[in-house]
Amino acid sequence: MGLRCPSHGERVRRGVVARPARWIGAAVAAMLVAFAAGFVVFARAVVAYAPGPSPQRADAIVVLTGGKLRLLAGARLLKEGRGARLLISGVNPQTSHDDLKRLSGLPERLFASRVDVDYAAHSTSGNADETRAWAKAKGFGKLIIVTSSYHMPRSLTELGRAMPGVVLIPHAVVSHRVHAERWWTDAFTARVLLAEYVKFLPSAARYGIARLLRRERSAVAARTQTGYG
Secondary structure, three states, rough: OOOOOOHHHHHHHHHHHHHHHHHHHHHHHHHHHHHHHHHHHHHHHHHOOOOOOOOOOEEEEEEOOOOHHHHHHHHHHHOOOOOOOOEEEOOOOOOOOOHHHHHHHOOHHHHHHHEEEEOOOHHHHHHHHHHHHHHHOOOOOOEEEEEEEHHHHHHHHHHHHHHOOOOEEEEEEOOOOOOHHHHHHHHHHHHHHHOOOOOOOOHHHHHHHHHHHHHHHHHHHHHHHHOOO
């Protein structure tokens, strides 16, 4: 029995089915390439937040909790007079003020008079919201932000979304286990950066949407003031 050649109608139907599949495949491939390229850019940005000398003086210092190195760095900046007050944001409820004072190495009098502790934040976006409320209440317009280098891009993005009028000065700390400058040679660093990059993407999207909304509100207000719209 010979093979039957597909009819013209069958070839058309197969083409109709195959074409969307090719489009979907191309779209998936493009998204994967964009994701990979974005990750490389993100990793290079993390490297740029290498520890450096003490930053310029600001109104206050904010430490986003997540490790002893962050707290020690913030405490050192406070002792150096780089800011008038220190906010420790996102503290575990089981960690007492005495624990924080001991871990920071700050004298009792300095800790009691110039350190504020935030127990309410449970995420980076929560850190941003609590920091905004604290800065507004204190009248601070310029803050030094202390966190890990890999966490800095997302932290600045969330803080920038929450308080666009405040100047943010990054001051990064780096764990000895994280080698961002050669992340592709270290499996642990690669996993840390990839996990953080996945968290960064929604933050970047929220930041972009917030900027668009602010721009739209400004445009509406301008039209209202001039009598148009």
